[in-house]
Amino acid sequence: MNVAVCVKQIPDSEPPALDPQHHTLVRDGKLVMDESDSFGVEMGLQLVEAAGGGEVVLVSMAPCGETRGLRTALATGAAKAILVSDPVLAGSDALGTAKVLAAVIRRLGPDLVLAGTESTDGYTGTTPVQVAELLGWPSVSFARHVEISHRALRVKRQTETGYEEVTCPLPAVVTVTAGVVEPRYPSFKGLAAAKSKPVEELTVVELGLDPSQVGFSGARQQVISVRAVKAREAGEIVVDAGEAHERVISFLEQLKIL
Amino acid sequence: MDKTWVLAEQRDGTPAGIVLELVTAARGFGSVVEAVTWGPGGAGAAAVLGRYGVTKLYNLGDIGESLPGPKVAAAIAAQLAAESRPDAILIGATHDGRDIAARLSARLDLPVLANVVGMDASGGRLTSEHSIFGGSTVVRAEFTGAVPGLFIVQAKSFAAEAAEAAEQRSLEIVEVEVPDTGPSDAARVVTRHEEEHSGPKLDEATVVVSGGRGLGSPGNYALITELAQLLNGAPGASRAVVDAGWAPYAFQVGQTGKTVKPVVYIACGISGATLHVVGMRAAQYIIAVNKDREAPIFAIADLGVVGDVTKVIPRLIEAIRARR
Known part of the structure; x- marks a missing residue:
């Protein structure tokens, strides 16, 4: 049972910054692993443990050769990482990213691909299913419970009003919701081991992709303008000393809710 | 076009x-x-x-x-x-x-x-x-x-x-x-489960009462559903509370949940993280109850109550009941 987990390294800066020319997020500073990817990593580790063999491989891409975020996931038990690192990737959109990840996954040939439902910085939320379509694989999005038996997935898929039980043969792509499993913390031994685990770096050309398919040229979209929105303003503050609920009631009366 | x-x-x-x-x-x-x-x-x-x-x-x-x-x-x-x-x-x-x-x-x-x-x-x-x-x-x-x-x-x-x-x-x-x-x-849906509740739908309700981590324990989420019911509103929840299993995902308000535009949004024990605020900032009025005076939710609330939700909300419920 080999599982590829897509992980994204995102800017650690607060507040996030926009590049003045392209209005895209600045990604050349410090990058950390997106916390929402820790659930996919943990799910991968648990499925491999349950299968009694195999490994978790991390798949990631970044315009720079940052690996700090990947080491975090390697420390929790992933066997190795493949990082597609290339300056031509700057400005890539979700589809460009999916083309890169799909090319790596084609090389790896895993039984299962796991990813978060959306990243915390861009939250387009389409990349994993775009990967599935490029590979010609089935996908189950918004999984809140995943089991595998007899080379088939059994997934509880979150819907807007409840959930669906879905079965799906392997290989497949699954996106997991936050909270699907409790991510483990890396042990000291794990942190030490992570330093020597292999991180293979590939360029876009080495993957056999045409650089015009990725980056700004592949994105075929542009930001025309950026403007600040007038923020809501703070209103009245009441410090509760036992009767603050009365002010809530009079407020609701003014609005004719009560 | x-x-x-x-x-x-x-x-x-x-x-x-x-x-x-x-x-x-x-x-x-x-x-x-x-x-x-x-x-x-x-x-x-x-x-x-x-x-x-x-x-x-x-x-x-x-x-x-x-x-x-x-x-x-x-x-x-x-x-x-x-x-x-x-x-x-x-x-x-x-x-x-x-x-x-x-x-x-x-x-x-x-x-x-x-x-x-x-x-x-x-x-x-x-x-x-x-x-x-x-x-x-x-x-x-x-x-x-x-x-x-x-x-x-x-x-x-x-x-x-x-x-x-x-x-x-x-x-x-x-x-x-x-x-x-x-x-x-190749994926197949075997069964479909609904987690519907009575009362108005979350994304259509005039009043939304939402609970967050400040409720302290899963049992206290009942305060949210009770207040929502009394105000003929819908209960909502922050992602933290849904992830913790205190409320179903169908109640989640925010980036990865529902976007709501009620007349009044009552945020109880919700700090006001960005991913939550994007789902409720279009409410006409926001009331927030939170222990932490520095919580970002107070920066956008029309009425902010600095206090313990587990004390303020029960008193509010009792006072509304007494009016009936």
């Missing part, structure tokens, strides 16, 4: 709320509006879609136990090859909508613009608005390549309004065959 397609997710002939919002927006582009639907009852959605100005409905019919993504994307791609392409395809940001958009994007090799909160087609130039950094900034974007532009639109970005009687046309239904989708369509 000659033609816009809208993805018409429906159940038993009733289109999802977002569909009518998208059709209204597309009508505003001054273009012909056509819709694509699937599943049992698809043809039943024709009457209401016609009232909103849709002139043609492509109906895939029942897709059995398949998840919609592969089949709907394949059928749309086949239909696009057979006729003049629309300028845009508008897709609601639902779970199935995102799957369909993703597969369609990869199949057609066209990019998507997601998290759209506004659109404009003046001067024949179609642009979309995206709210970022917790709603403090709006960016305007456009596609630079081939049509159709694929847009994934957030709920409540547009108000749904039926077309004027003069604009309503008889709607033509075109039955569409779903091409073979191969292994990509």
